[in-house]
Amino acid sequence: xxxxxxxxxxxxxxxGDGALRREVLRDVSLRVAPGEIVxxxxxxxxxxxxxxxxxxxxxxxxxxxxxxxxxxxxxxxxAVRVGLRRQIGFIFQSHNLLGFLTARQxxxxxxxxxxxxxxxxxxxxxxxxxxxVGLAEEVEKLxxxxxxxxxxxxxxxxxxxxxxxxxxxxxxxxxxxxxSGGEVVRLLRDLARSRGTAILLVxxxxxxxxxxxxxVTMEDGRVVAGASPGDxxxxxxxxxxxxxx
Amino acid sequence: xxxxxxxxxxxxxxxxxxxxxxxxxxxxxxxxxxLRSEKARLASAIAGVMFACMLVFMQLGFRSALFESATTxxxxxxxxxxxxxxxxxxxxxxxxxxxxxVSQALAVEGVAAAAPVYLAQSxxxxxxxxxxxxxxxxxxDVEAGVLDLPGLASVREALKQxxxxxxxxxxxxxxxxxxxxxxxxxxxxxxxGNRDLRVVGTVELGSSFGADGNAVVSExxxxxxxxxxxxxxxxxxxxxxxxxxxxxxxxxxxxxFLPPDVAVLTQAELRAHERRYWEEATPIGFIxxxxxxxxxxxxxxxxxxxxFSDIAGHLKEYATLKAMxxxxxxxxxxxxxxxxxxxxxxxxxxxxxxSILYGVVADATFLPLNMTAERAMWVLLMIFxxxxxxxxxxxxxxxxxxxxxxx
Numbered sequence: 001x002x003x004x005x006x007x008x009x010x011x012x013x014x015x016g017d018g019a020l021r022r023e024v025l026r027d028v029s030l031r032v033a034p035g036e037i038v039x040x041x042x043x044x045x046x047x048x049x050x051x052x053x054x055x056x057x058x059x060x061x062x063x064x065x066x067x068x069x070x071x072x073x074x075x076x077x078x079a080v081r082v083g084l085r086r087q088i089g090f091i092f093q094s095h096n097l098l099g100f101l102t103a104r105q106x107x108x109x110x111x112x113x114x115x116x117x118x119x120x121x122x123x124x125x126x127x128x129x130x131x132x133v134g135l136a137e138e139v140e141k142l143x144x145x146x147x148x149x150x151x152x153x154x155x156x157x158x159x160x161x162x163x164x165x166x167x168x169x170x171x172x173x174x175x176x177x178x179x180s181g182g183e184v185v186r187l188l189r190d191l192a193r194s195r196g197t198a199i200l201l202v203x204x205x206x207x208x209x210x211x212x213x214x215x216v217t218m219e220d221g222r223v224v225a226g227a228s229p230g231d232x233x234x235x236x237x238x239x240x241x242x243x244x245x
Numbered sequence: 246x247x248x249x250x251x252x253x254x255x256x257x258x259x260x261x262x263x264x265x266x267x268x269x270x271x272x273x274x275x276x277x278x279x280l281r282s283e284k285a286r287l288a289s290a291i292a293g294v295m296f297a298c299m300l301v302f303m304q305l306g307f308r309s310a311l312f313e314s315a316t317t318x319x320x321x322x323x324x325x326x327x328x329x330x331x332x333x334x335x336x337x338x339x340x341x342x343x344x345x346x347v348s349q350a351l352a353v354e355g356v357a358a359a360a361p362v363y364l365a366q367s368x369x370x371x372x373x374x375x376x377x378x379x380x381x382x383x384x385x386d387v388e389a390g391v392l393d394l395p396g397l398a399s400v401r402e403a404l405k406q407x408x409x410x411x412x413x414x415x416x417x418x419x420x421x422x423x424x425x426x427x428x429x430x431x432x433x434x435x436x437x438g439n440r441d442l443r444v445v446g447t448v449e450l451g452s453s454f455g456a457d458g459n460a461v462v463s464e465x466x467x468x469x470x471x472x473x474x475x476x477x478x479x480x481x482x483x484x485x486x487x488x489x490x491x492x493x494x495x496x497x498x499x500x501x502f503l504p505p506d507v508a509v510l511t512q513a514e515l516r517a518h519e520r521r522y523w524e525e526a527t528p529i530g531f532i533x534x535x536x537x538x539x540x541x542x543x544x545x546x547x548x549x550x551x552x553f554s555d556i557a558g559h560l561k562e563y564a565t566l567k568a569m570x571x572x573x574x575x576x577x578x579x580x581x582x583x584x585x586x587x588x589x590x591x592x593x594x595x596x597x598x599x600s601i602l603y604g605v606v607a608d609a610t611f612l613p614l615n616m617t618a619e620r621a622m623w624v625l626l627m628i629f630x631x632x633x634x635x636x637x638x639x640x641x642x643x644x645x646x647x648x649x650x651x652x
Contacts, residue, residue: 024413032402051652052652053648056652058568058649058651079572082570082572083570085569085648090565090569090651092568094561096561096562096564096565097562098559098562099279099282099562100281105278109275112268112271113569113570113571114261114262114263115261115263115267115268143286143581146629170651170652201317202652218630227486232408
């Protein structure tokens with residue numbers, strides 16, 4: 001193993017120029033170990049969403065170093081970032097499924113980026129993923145025919161289908177009730193445990209905080225606290241959370 | 246067992262993306278699935294392309310019919326070579342050449358026969374209603390057998406009679422039911438110019454933009470109708486070569502021998518000359534080309550609107566696909582694929598309807614309108630280009646789908 005899935009060092013990011021320049025991340029350093037679930041929390045405007053977009057290679061870096069799955073993103077081209085995204089599973093606040101595709105076809109979309117895979121393989125694997133998230137009966141349904149929780153579970157299946165090395169999730173439970181929210185997060189945790197996949201999750205939802213190995217709190221663009229909720233969970237090796245607060 | 250536990254080992258290498266062919270196929274499939282899901286929008290997009298397609302077909306059809314019909318008369322005249330004044334722009338307004346050139350042509354090696362042809366426009370009184378219309382008169386030595394016209398053989402003898410003429414059965418119907426009356430009661434008198442002639446039979450020429458109808462008369466009868474003409478001037482000369490004589494050699498010999506006040510043309514050159522007049526000297530060709538362009542622009546705007554609103558309405562989904570690792574290029578191919586599908590789906594019904602309209606318009610106007618494979622190919626190309634431009638314009642909207650805005 002070359003290093004941890006996520007290694008941030010001195011990341012600073014600002015929007016705007018000149019007088020309008022507004023720093024949203026100041027010298028942030030953070031590591032996420034394989035199989036670790038890290039929850040990023042903090043008030044809105046604290047920079048956690050920007051951090052997630054940088055780690056997800058959705059935005060170009062400005063200052064500092066950010067290695068994701070072994071790839072340095074500082075100065076990386078658009079093509080490199082697009083390539084890296086294929087190894088990351090994204091789960092958004094809203095499911096963002098394509099309304100004209102069935103659940104199975106939506107999940108298969110994540111596999112169409114792998115040229116080694118053929119259509120029957122893709123569909124079989126998409127079906128497996130949907131069974132794994134408890135939607136064996138809903139495989140051929142359109143998103144419009146599914147409940148909110150079911151849709152989010154399809155989105156989870158889509159994020160996991162390509163065997164990503166890292167999962168990034170933004171408020172995955174915000175639109176869900178307590179029961180379905182819990183299910184979605186438990187699915188994620190099972191994956192992290194069994195596959196050694198790192199998960200970086202932004203949430204305000206207090207109901208899911210106890211699933212994390214570590215909770216990183218951000219405020220005003222800085223990491224102010226990185227705590228493990230309870231010592232029962234194995235502390236991942238070599239995590240260094242925190243810039244001076 | 247849980248499928249999550251038997252996933253492949255976490256990939257450290259990016260999966261190899263599919264090749265261009267495979268990913269284009271997937272892009273087109275995605276485009277089709279998206280189009281198919283919204284039937285009303287798909288129908289309106291197809292209707293737009295179909296409309297543009299029909300418009301272009303009609304404009305090009307009219308354009309080609311004009312040029313073809315302009316040369317109907319010339320095309321119907323069968324002879325090996327023609328003499329014409331170099332000043333003549335089009336056959337409906339001929340400049341005369343000296344009659345002596347016809348006799349002089351006989352001196353050239355390979356020429357078997359030469360005969361003068363007279364062209365003039367006169368008025369024809371409808372035998373049914375009595376109204377007058379302009380008709381194209383074609384006068385020549387019917388006995389000489391130098392110039393042939395479709396259907397001439399059956400009326401050649403009858404045309405020798407004084408004050409007789411053969412009516413073009415494919416003239417516009419405004420000239421009256423001449424063919425039917427002829428069949429019902431045999432030859433009957435009709436007024437052409439200020440003279441009463443008898444219609445003795447029919448030929449098959451066809452109307453054109455320059456002439457609504459035609460009447461064929463003998464040389465002598467032509468002079469009786471158009472009495473103001475000087476006998477020493479003719480409008481065209483038809484030349485028949487000896488069997489086995491080389492057309493181009495004879496043409497070159499005639500050019501060398503005759504003074505430059507006559508041009509020596511083959512049938513194809515005469516036709517091309519006539520066609521060029523309508524293409525270049527009149528705005529008509531331009532008008533129809535412009536009409537086609539307008540059709541294509543209207544179609545392009547419709548397709549652009551449909552594709553643009555498809556993207557604008559699904560920005561979040563497109564952004565999600567980008568976050569998943571789909572490149573901008575791949576998503577552009579999805580949009581272009583949709584444009585291509587619309588082109589094809591709109592073209593097919595458009596072509597069928599245009600074929601039907603061609604029949605309707607041809608019946609109404611007596612213009613030679615018909616669907617040719619060549620024109621269909623050109624229109625298909627144009628419709629594809631139209632949709633491709635609309636698609637390319639619409640793909641600019643894809644830039645607004647920013648995956649960084651998704652969180």
